[in-house]
Amino acid sequence: MTLLPPTDGLTATTTPAASPTPATRGGPGTAARGRRRWMPRPTVTMAASATVLAVLAIAALFPGLVAPGDPLAIDPSASFQAPSLAHPFGTDESGRDILTRVVHGAGPSLLIGVSATAIGVGLALVFGLLAGLGPRWLDFGTTRLLEVLFAFPGLLFALLFIVVYGPGIVTSTIAVGLSTAPGYARIIRSQVLVARRSPYLEAATVLGRGRAWRITRHLLPNVAATLFVLVTLGIGQSIVWASSLSYLGLGAAPPTAEWGAMLSAGRTYITSFWWMTFFPGLFIVISAVATTLLGRSIQARSRRS
Template sequence: MSTYAIPWRFTLALPNTFRPGLSLAWLFVIGLSIAALVPHWLTGIDPLAAAARNAYLPPSSSHWLGTDENGRDVLARLIHGVRPSLLMGLVSTAIGLGAGIILGLAAGLGPRLVDGAIMRLIDVLLAFPDLLLALVIITFWGQGLWITLIAVGVASIPRFARMVRAQTLVVRDAPYVEAATTLGRHRAAVVFRHVLPNAVKPILILATIGIGHNIITGAALSFLGFGASPPAPEWGSMLAMGRNYLANAWWLVAWPSVAIILTVVSITAIGRDWLARSEGKSR
């Protein structure tokens, strides 16, 4: 504890663990959660309401972040665009983590033939960048927000599967697993009660960091025209439209870019803090 002495009477104690940057990250993520769940709490403006006479208005007291080429309020579109962006990060990460756990456990606990077949498949998928693999899936299955969610989730499966397999190989030889097996516990009970929780726990923390990566991938796909259909507000599609008017209306690109950067940085900072705390406890 570090102390700051105030003359005569008071002493203010400040904990050494207080981190302003991390606190700001948490506040920003809480604000994002509110915007995703109840956006009307933050703005009463319709993000789809167009007014041609208000097109290209710069940031002002009436439109804090300006208006776009159709006269729509940029702040309202940013706030309503939080939900699809967070859905992209959360749902795609859940898809990748769920399938990765199944494949990783099967490879780590199965016979050598199964392990080799799964890992060769994972190695082939890892040879493709996430964005390219997602584009291939979208090409076969079509466009749309939910198809994009699934494509980004499938593209993240190889990373999670490889990490789960590595953790499973460590946990399956742990003394408590051997003890449970020696006591005659059923194999399924040993896997679900001892192997699975201990193999997945560190991966869950790393998955938090992966949310930010998937948000960027989803925004890139929306930028290319494979995300939510216009005129739905979505940060990637806002960037795609704003680049055509960058010379005259810089705010159409600046604010969605800032929103994506702050979101990814905040989520990554929280994930890294959890990872550091878990490593400290394990030591």
């Protein structure tokens, strides 16, 4: 067998990325280059939002560690206290410590956001894959159904669902999930269609790969890559929506330590005791901004590369 030296691209190109110097060939250098590409250095935004989310996750999973008190313990003698050393976020009308309640509320609030997104994306995956991969009539039917759902403003659809099934944490979570699903489904369908017509799927066919193999090895991973960004962006939105529903009294009900419900409870006192609404609201904003920023920066990175 005769072999050719790789002179073409290496002499033709001027981009440094495409012309490895002999020093980087083989050996440990190659491995390091490969690894760096898998795990690129995070940007400041990415690192900051990931840190914030990590702190929130710890609060959600182990609230006792961060705030050892009982979020429901009543102390009428200490009601309506302004933020102080003893109560950094102040207390509410029953003398409950707001910091403790905010920390213990992270779990339910984030759980609602995450599971609503999961429901939305899960449903969307089913519809999007059916439409993108199924026969033409199925695509037609699914797409029309999604268009009908789209005709409702998202939050209105959620309200409608709650009217039918009654308020509560579970129904509000499902409601938010349902109302976000059509948007995700449309994006997933278009991604599936792009991947399905792509030359690399054709190349896999030519290599003799079956349909199942093409879908699991090529199509789904490529669709999932875009999905990941969508999900991080979506969680922030779902947290806000779920909190809005709780604020309207349609989700978690007081005295549950949930951010939206705390907002709702504090709204009567908003002119005199600002801290009752400010701190739960601040945390809704922080968590929504952090997930959105993380999603955005991941998105920007995948566009760049």
